[in-house]
Amino acid sequence: MTLYTSTVVRPRRPSRVWAKIGENTLYAIGLPIVLVVIWGIWATIAPAKFFPSPVELVEAFIDTWIGPAFVADVLPSLARLGIGIVVSILVGVIAGTLIGLNRWLRELLEPTLEFFRAVPPPVLLPIAVALLGPTDVMKIVVIVVGSVWPILLNTIEGVRSTDSVMTETARSFALTRSERLRFLVLPAASPRIMAGVRQSLSIALILMVISELGYSSSGLGFQIVYFQRNYLIAEMWSGILLLGLIGVLLAAIFGFVERRVLRWYHGIKEVERG
Amino acid sequence: MADTLLEVEHLKKVYESATGEVEAIGDISFSMRRGELVCIVGPSGCGKTTLLKCIAGLLRPTAGKITLDSHTVTGPPANMALVFQEYGRSLLPWLTVRGNVELPLRHKSLSRAERTRLVDDALVAVGLDHADRSYPWQLSGGMQQRVAIARAVAYQPEILIMDEPFAAVDAQTRADLEDLVRRLHLDRGMSILFVTHDIDESVYLGERVVVLSKSPTWVQEDLSIDLDADRDQITTRALPRFTELRTHVYEQIQRAKRGEAVRPAA
Numbered sequence: 001m002t003l004y005t006s007t008v009v010r011p012r013r014p015s016r017v018w019a020k021i022g023e024n025t026l027y028a029i030g031l032p033i034v035l036v037v038i039w040g041i042w043a044t045i046a047p048a049k050f051f052p053s054p055v056e057l058v059e060a061f062i063d064t065w066i067g068p069a070f071v072a073d074v075l076p077s078l079a080r081l082g083i084g085i086v087v088s089i090l091v092g093v094i095a096g097t098l099i100g101l102n103r104w105l106r107e108l109l110e111p112t113l114e115f116f117r118a119v120p121p122p123v124l125l126p127i128a129v130a131l132l133g134p135t136d137v138m139k140i141v142v143i144v145v146g147s148v149w150p151i152l153l154n155t156i157e158g159v160r161s162t163d164s165v166m167t168e169t170a171r172s173f174a175l176t177r178s179e180r181l182r183f184l185v186l187p188a189a190s191p192r193i194m195a196g197v198r199q200s201l202s203i204a205l206i207l208m209v210i211s212e213l214g215y216s217s218s219g220l221g222f223q224i225v226y227f228q229r230n231y232l233i234a235e236m237w238s239g240i241l242l243l244g245l246i247g248v249l250l251a252a253i254f255g256f257v258e259r260r261v262l263r264w265y266h267g268i269k270e271v272e273r274g
Numbered sequence: 275m276a277d278t279l280l281e282v283e284h285l286k287k288v289y290e291s292a293t294g295e296v297e298a299i300g301d302i303s304f305s306m307r308r309g310e311l312v313c314i315v316g317p318s319g320c321g322k323t324t325l326l327k328c329i330a331g332l333l334r335p336t337a338g339k340i341t342l343d344s345h346t347v348t349g350p351p352a353n354m355a356l357v358f359q360e361y362g363r364s365l366l367p368w369l370t371v372r373g374n375v376e377l378p379l380r381h382k383s384l385s386r387a388e389r390t391r392l393v394d395d396a397l398v399a400v401g402l403d404h405a406d407r408s409y410p411w412q413l414s415g416g417m418q419q420r421v422a423i424a425r426a427v428a429y430q431p432e433i434l435i436m437d438e439p440f441a442a443v444d445a446q447t448r449a450d451l452e453d454l455v456r457r458l459h460l461d462r463g464m465s466i467l468f469v470t471h472d473i474d475e476s477v478y479l480g481e482r483v484v485v486l487s488k489s490p491t492w493v494q495e496d497l498s499i500d501l502d503a504d505r506d507q508i509t510t511r512a513l514p515r516f517t518e519l520r521t522h523v524y525e526q527i528q529r530a531k532r533g534e535a536v537r538p539a540a
Contacts, residue, residue, distance in 0.1 A: 164363075
C-alpha cells in the first residue's frame, strides 16, 4: 500500500455527483425496462399457462402481497432475515477476531471450521426442527448457521493479515488493547469482513426461504410453495418477484453501508489506478 | 553520567532459522546523551534495523542490555516514538492526517484542548497544518513521511528513533526532510537516533556518527561531527571539513564491507 500522489485530492463538485447518480440509475433500470417490454410483447403474442404477462403478474403482486399478507407473511420473514443477518455479523466478527488474534486457537479450530462450513445448511433443517420445533428461533438459527461462515472465515483471515509495520507502529506507540482493536485490527480487516457480509446476505436470503418450506404455516417461503402446489401460477411468480426485490434491497443497503465503511479503501484503489 | 539517555551494552542478536543460527549483531555498545542527534551508518545488511527494533523493544536481544532513561528496555517503552521507512504502511489509511497524529495521544491523560494543541503544534512544525483533514493516501510520499514525523513529535517522546526514514523519497524532498529533522532537533531539543545507509546524510545530520561493521555487527567507529550546529544544504555540504568527514566515513564503510576492520577484543 505504498502510494504517491503529488497533490491533495479534491472532492468532486456536488452537481457532478448528482449527474453521476442519475446516469448510474439510468444504466441500472434500463435493461429491466427493455426486458419487461419484450416479455409483455411475447406474452401477448404467445400466451403460456405457466408464464403470466407482466400486467397479470403486477395485479397478482398487488392482490397477494399488499394488504394483510404483508403483515402476516412478509414482515415476519423479513424480521427473521434481519435478525439472522445481524446475529451472523455479530457472531462472525466477534468470534473471527478472537480466533484471528490467537494463533493456537486458529490452528486448533480452522480445520473444523472448514468442515462445518462445507456442510450444506439445508440438510440441518430437520435436525433444527427436531431440536427447536417449528419456531422463529429455529428459523433464525438455520439462517445463522448457514450464513455465519463467510463472515467468520473472512474476519479470521482479515484480522490475521494485519500489516506488520502497522502492528509494530501500534506497539511502539503503546496503544492499549481496545485502541488497537478499534483503530487498527478491525479497520484493517474491514474490507475482508465486508466481502464476507456480501456473500452471507445471499445465503441468508436463501435460508430464509428454505427455513419456511416444510415446517411452517406462514412466511414468504411457505406462501410461494403453497401457491406452487395449488397451481396459483401468477401468485407464485409474484412471490419470486418479491424475493428478487428483497435481494435488490439488501444489496442496496449493503452498498450504502459499504461505501461509508470502506471509503478509505475505495479511495486508495482510485489513487492506485491513477 | 547523569545525562545519558540511551545506553546499549554488549548487545547481541542471533536469529534462529531453519538452516541454523544467524548472528545478526555480534556485540554493539554505545551510548547517547539527552538532546543529542546520533546517526548510525553501516554497510547494507549490517543489522541496522535489527538494532533499532531491539532498542524499540520490538525484538528481544539474545544477550546484552539496553537502558533508556535509566530503565531497562524489555518491551516498547512509552517515552519513545518511531518513524519507519515504510510510511505508507505505518500510517493508518482509514484515519485522516489529524486522526493519525492524534491516535497515540488518546491514552495519555490529556484534556481534549491540550491534545488538540499538541496535534496542531506538531502539524505546524512539519508544515502540514493545511492538510489535517486529508487522508494519508491523498498525499505525496514526502508529505506522508511528514505526517509520521508529526505523529512522533506530538507524542512528545524522550527519544525519537528514525529507521531510514527518507530512503523511499526523492532527493529534493529528502533534503527538505533532513532540514526538518535538524530543525526539530535544534528548536525543540529532541533527542534523535537516526539510522541511515546514506553517508552524506549521516554527516550532514548528526552530531555523532556511529559506524557499524558488517554482520555480525559491532561498533567500528564512534565519530564526533565537529560541524557548526547551524547547517545548510548548500554551504555545509560545500565545506572542506564536511568533505573530509564524509570521506572518512566512506572509507570506514568500505573497510567494513571488505571486513578489514578488526573487531576489538571485548
